[in-house]
Amino acid sequence: MRLALEEARKAADAGEVPIGAVVVKGEKVIVAAHNSPRTDHDPTAHAEIAAIRAAAKALGQERLEGCDLWVTLEPCAMCAGAISHARIARLYYAASDPKGGAVEHGAKVFDHSQCLHAPEVYSGMGEDEAADMLRGFFRERR
């Protein structure tokens, strides 16, 4: 999660909402990525999507079986869906997101029969730091 938080800081430095994500397989970091929709002109360029796409490309396969995803904020519906399609084994997220999350909030993407693969979900590690970074970012912009 340390690495995901560093990625979130890079997003903030680039004027993007500070969210970072890392894909890990066993002990090995496959990729680290951050939120970049503004920079990339890409509404899908959330940290999780960027990390999943890059990891699948790096491994040369459509699915990330046996890989874990670490991310600094509870995934939205788009990212939860992508995590499911990618067959991520374990999802670790830092801060929960009552306003936009879709794991423990709202759409609860993993909790429906239409979701063909649900990862194990763990949350809370690094929560304070991740949430502080987001609060600081939005405070500055007000």
Place this chain on the structure above:
Amino acid sequence: MRLALEEARKAADAGEVPIGAVVVKGEKVIVAAHNSPRTDHDPTAHAEIAAIRAAAKALGQERLEGCDLWVTLEPCAMCAGAISHARIARLYYAASDPKGGAVEHGAKVFDHSQCLHAPEVYSGMGEDEAADMLRGFFRERR
């Protein structure tokens, strides 16, 4: 929808699940795209995501305000989330998808307060042709 169905056929020809999508602004087609996760080694490469990413790139902007998305199958949670993030004005889909859809089924992504933008939704046009193509594709593979 004619164009989206043609894209779906291209996906089938490439050995991908036959789903096609088109982004339109007013009378102008911005992009047409099809499902390609296997070919691209990218679990996020659904037709809708491909079309949204390409349209945002083509227009040089993060959001697709005033654009409509036509797609041959009810979007999944990932794609519904992306449609919301992209601020798509109107969503038109052909066949509904009780097994994987997240608009009228399962997660119902647009129906939660965490969804900050919901498009107008219209469905059913081209339904038979889209569903026949999907059924034919899966029948051949069995």
